Amino acid sequence: MVIARFVVTNCAVSACWEAAVSVFQEGEDAAGEARAQTRCAAIFLDRKDFDEALVSAKRAASVFERCGLVDEEIRESQLTSINTQAFALAQLGKFTEALQYLEEQLKQFRGAKDKRGEGWTLLITAQLLQAQGRLEPALGALAAAAPKLAAAGDPREAKAWHLSTQIHMERKDLSKALAATEMSALAYRKAGDKRGRAQIAALMAEIQFLLCGVEKAREGSLEDARRAAKEAVALFQDIRERSVELGYCLHCLANINLALHDWEAALHAAEEALDVFRALHEPKLETTALLLESAAYLGLQDFEQSRRRANEAKEIYEAAGAGAGADSVDNWLQSIEKYANGELKIRSFHGFSMRRTYGTPAAAQPEQHQSFKPPRRLANINDIEIITADDSKVTRSTIIVYQGLEHRSAGGGAPQLPAKKGHVPELEAFGLSADKELEYDVRWVQRRKSKSHSKGRRLQTADEALLATSGRAKPR
Numbered sequence: 001m002v003i004a005r006f007v008v009t010n011c012a013v014s015a016c017w018e019a020a021v022s023v024f025q026e027g028e029d030a031a032g033e034a035r036a037q038t039r040c041a042a043i044f045l046d047r048k049d050f051d052e053a054l055v056s057a058k059r060a061a062s063v064f065e066r067c068g069l070v071d072e073e074i075r076e077s078q079l080t081s082i083n084t085q086a087f088a089l090a091q092l093g094k095f096t097e098a099l100q101y102l103e104e105q106l107k108q109f110r111g112a113k114d115k116r117g118e119g120w121t122l123l124i125t126a127q128l129l130q131a132q133g134r135l136e137p138a139l140g141a142l143a144a145a146a147p148k149l150a151a152a153g154d155p156r157e158a159k160a161w162h163l164s165t166q167i168h169m170e171r172k173d174l175s176k177a178l179a180a181t182e183m184s185a186l187a188y189r190k191a192g193d194k195r196g197r198a199q200i201a202a203l204m205a206e207i208q209f210l211l212c213g214v215e216k217a218r219e220g221s222l223e224d225a226r227r228a229a230k231e232a233v234a235l236f237q238d239i240r241e242r243s244v245e246l247g248y249c250l251h252c253l254a255n256i257n258l259a260l261h262d263w264e265a266a267l268h269a270a271e272e273a274l275d276v277f278r279a280l281h282e283p284k285l286e287t288t289a290l291l292l293e294s295a296a297y298l299g300l301q302d303f304e305q306s307r308r309r310a311n312e313a314k315e316i317y318e319a320a321g322a323g324a325g326a327d328s329v330d331n332w333l334q335s336i337e338k339y340a341n342g343e344l345k346i347r348s349f350h351g352f353s354m355r356r357t358y359g360t361p362a363a364a365q366p367e368q369h370q371s372f373k374p375p376r377r378l379a380n381i382n383d384i385e386i387i388t389a390d391d392s393k394v395t396r397s398t399i400i401v402y403q404g405l406e407h408r409s410a411g412g413g414a415p416q417l418p419a420k421k422g423h424v425p426e427l428e429a430f431g432l433s434a435d436k437e438l439e440y441d442v443r444w445v446q447r448r449k450s451k452s453h454s455k456g457r458r459l460q461t462a463d464e465a466l467l468a469t470s471g472r473a474k475p476r
Contacts, residue, residue: 037060054085083120086102086124086128105117106121106122122144126160139164146164150187155190178208181207184200185197225256250276253269266295290310
């Protein structure tokens with residue numbers, strides 16, 4: 001009912017704007033016609049009616065060229081029209097044409113010494129290049145876009161640095177990603193964008209967590225990660241947003257508290273994450289929060305509650321027919337028994353490593369089958385590894401290497417999956433699922449003490465080989 005009402009409302013809005021176009025044309029109001037055509041194009045793009053979006057965007061561009069309109073409101077519409085036309089072309093699989101169109105616009109803006117237009121066009125170009133998996137030229141476009149947008153006082157400077165962060169994470173260059181988050185945070189603060197600040201603080205927490213690793217758990221880097229995660233949670237709550245992104249921030253905070261052995265704080269964050277995911281009706285994310293709660297209770301040595309939370313996650317998997325997920329939880333339950341019996345030491349448990357999964361870059365497909373993927377956003381976060389460590393420095397350093405290795409899912413590095421029945425490219429292009437299928441890849445890594453670095457390396461290599469050949473461990 002809600003979806004139907006939204007569709008009807010959206011169609012009615014587009015009809016109103018189309019009527020407005022006719023009125024402005026009859027009144028020879030070029031400015032009004034350009035604004036109305038631009039709005040129509042944006043609505044069609046939101047509805048994934050890419051052909052109509054392209055037609056409306058081209059009509060708007062024609063009005064802009066014919067009349068040479070230059071006031072600030074019209075310039076905003078003109079830039080929006082360029083954005084819509086490029087994205088519509090890309091969604092129709094015409095990447096080459098989209099990039100050529102943007103290059104033409106860029107030349108015009110350069111000739112007019114329009115820094116804002118240059119910056120915006122470079123930002124759009126970077127998004128398309130990223131979607132194709134062309135990360136190096138995308139970073140080059142963003143490096144040129146950010147200072148131009150800053151010079152023009154355009155708040156999209158923050159988005160340029162934000163996208164740079166995501167691409168550096170895809171390239172596994174976490175130090176550069178962290179530097180980019182700091183620039184983005186400054187720009188978002190300058191623009192007064194609390195939501196942007198919350199999103200970038202969440203990324204900063206994740207990067208800090210990955211950089212510090214288990215080895216530095218008592219050296220303060222995890223405290224920096226915790227501060228960033230708390231800031232992200234506070235900002236999302238300040239703008240009264242209860243979204244998957246807020247849930248992920250709480251998930252991240254729980255992870256960091258587990259690594260710090262702050263079990264009570266970890267439990268509190270995991271419980272809040274569970275409340276958010278349940279309110280959003282996201283069972284596949286509920287399993288993540290339940291396992292985080294199970295881990296926190298393990299640290300508190302409340303083994304009965306730890307088992308209970310794990311079994312709740314198992315029930316969700318079983319209800320969804322996800323047998324592999326249920327099997328993984330069974331393995332975790334066996335580990336809980338080992339902790340309860342003293343076979344494993346609580347002090348060796350350092351929680352979960354975090355994973356974000358994103359779609360495969362469009363470049364993996366022939367151009368005629370490509371569709372544009374917007375800037376990479378959180379998808380599913382229930383890929384879990386349980387990390388244990390003991391007092392062996394070799395063991396801890398091995399875990400850190402492994403943690404970084406598994407972070408490859410932060411940027412679409414996973415192999416492309418075969419097409420599934422019911423495949424809907426338009427939905428997948430925007431990070432949505434046509435069949436709401438549950439992901440159930442839940443796994444953990446346990447290390448033994450080793451007397452030499454070479455032995456630790458052999459253990460790591462063996463575990464990585466096991467992951468590479470195991471269907472359960474394959475990144476989704």
